[in-house]
Amino acid sequence: MTQIAAKQQARPITSAGQAIQTAHALAERFRHGAAQRDRARDLPHAELQRYFQSGLGAITVPRDYGGIAISGAELAEIFVILSAADGSIGQVPQNHFYALEVLRINGSEAQKQRYYAEVLAGAHYGNALAEFSSPGAHQRSTALTHSAAGLRLTGDKFYCTGALFADRIPVSALSDEGKEQLVFVPRNQAGVTVVDDWSGFGQRTTGSGSVQFREVAIDAGDVVPFQTAFERPTALGPFAQIMHAAIDQGIARAAFNDMLDFLRQHARPWPDSGVERAGDDPLTLDRTGALAARLSA
Missing domain, CATH: 1.10.287 (Helix Hairpins)
Known part of the structure; x- marks a missing residue:
């Protein structure tokens, strides 16, 4: 299984009230210069490092794993606060929390122990879900295949919000059995290329570019079932x-x-x-x- 080190060490958040207070404090900082960052497409690397250093990236981690398991309503309030200050910075963590929810629903005990520890330490998870290669937005061609050398990941993704800033990139891919998996790929893994080609006319600094995967070696411990989260009732x-x-x-x-x-x-x-x-x-x-x-x- 792979291990990553966060770009910044996170401070612990111990209550929902502290999380909301932290969001307000960050929003005050992020509000200044937000319009200029968007106008010049000045990517918020430092701002996002400050976000994950604050401990906000770990607020949905369950209590059994060292988090505060913040409620959906309180998480939404934090998104409102930060998005009002800078819509791009507010958008970026959405996929981070989505990946953590997939982990909570479908991850193994060993995966939860490892990934929650990374996030509590300050790790940022991006995403690589969407593709251009099929007629339907829900259809995927990125493949996770078994070979003589082990598991390999190959495919192309676009609209990968947050991947440019992330420590891990959760990737949706089809297994040999045709089941969709979520593969928690280290950002700097050999064969991973993040392309800064996002050209949207709004929220220009989300880093929502493309990611290419070329025969990326994958550890089986980094593969979380994804499709089954939609085959039974989940939130x-x-x-x-x-x-x-x-x-x-x-x-x-x-x-x-x-x-x-x-x-x-x-x-x-x-x-x-x-x-x-x-x-x-x-x-x-x-x-x-x-x-x-x-x-x-």
Whole structure:
């Protein structure tokens, strides 16, 4: 089995309250320069190292393995807080926590012991799930095959959010039996090439580029069953969805606050409104209130 060393040593977080307080403190730091980072596509390597050094990357680790097993609602709140400060930084850890949830649901006892210890120490897990090679987004061609030399992983992935910054890259791949597995590949393993080719027009600093795998040697201990998480009732799908919704909520909250600042400082009232400030226009107030209600719903 493989072992990795985190780029930074994490501090322990011992309660949900401490986790939320830590998220607020990081958000204050990340908010400054967020627009410039996105405009210049200045990748947030230092910021993400600070995130995982803070201990936030380990808050879903079960109590039996040294974590605090934070609730889904509290995790979502943390995503909202950080995504409101910087939508890209808020997005990156989503796949990290998704991989940890697959581990919780399907991992062996030995895998849980090893990977949870890595994460508690500060390790960052990325992802390599999506592919361009098939007509359906759910179809995979990346293969995990047995050979005379042992297990080998070969394939091409795109939209690999976080892989550029990660210590491990969990990869979805088809086994010889046609079952989808999640392979926890060390970022610096021979045969792994991470390509910084993300060209999205928003969230430009998520590092959502491509990853190539060429006959990568895989230890059987790094293979976690993936497909079976969808063949029986689990909360894996909703868990992923609530994180995405929280990211959107945070970005929307930041946009709403920016709109309020614009109304107060720059906007002019409609000539026939009879008011001196745009913020006193009854129609503007009505629309602003409607947006506030939807944002809080």
